[in-house]
Amino acid sequence: MQKLHVTSLPPNTTSQGLRHIFERIGPVLDTKVFNDSMGNCMLGVVEMLCAEDVEEILTTQDRISISGRRPNIWKAAELSTIGQRIKAEYHGIHLEQCKGRWYVFEVWDGHLRWCRMLTKGDAAEFYRQSLEGSKG
Numbered sequence: 001m002q003k004l005h006v007t008s009l010p011p012n013t014t015s016q017g018l019r020h021i022f023e024r025i026g027p028v029l030d031t032k033v034f035n036d037s038m039g040n041c042m043l044g045v046v047e048m049l050c051a052e053d054v055e056e057i058l059t060t061q062d063r064i065s066i067s068g069r070r071p072n073i074w075k076a077a078e079l080s081t082i083g084q085r086i087k088a089e090y091h092g093i094h095l096e097q098c099k100g101r102w103y104v105f106e107v108w109d110g111h112l113r114w115c116r117m118l119t120k121g122d123a124a125e126f127y128r129q130s131l132e133g134s135k136g
Helices: 014-024 051-061 080-085 122-136
Strands: 001-005 027-037 040-048 073-076 092-098 102-110 111-118
Touching: 001 051, 001 102, 014 027, 014 040, 040 051, 040 122, 051 073, 080 092, 080 102, 080 111, 092 122, 111 122
Parallel strands: none
Antiparallel strands: 001 040, 001 073, 027 040, 092 102, 102 111
16 A cells, blocks of 8 residues: 655545546545645645556656646655654655644754644644745
């Protein structure tokens, strides 16, 4: 089982629609979309059955289009603790889910500057704001 995270999706993306796109490449075990407070899709998670299909998706993702958009796709980290996830980053502000909890943290040159635990709603708002900030 291989999980992929998908962002830059059209706001009306559904789990079923996401499944339909990725089933063109290989067997899909599960899909889930996370919406903001206004119901717009922020993040999709796709669980593929085969590692080979995941590698194909990651190497050819520039050919995947959803409603005319090119989504950002990456393999979900298989790290089990927030400490391991923090250590895996080198630079920037990151939003991660670990064991059912959401965390936002900043790492600078491999050193943790700060870390906060968020509610699911706060995580969704943080993500929405980060998307708006990257557009402007």
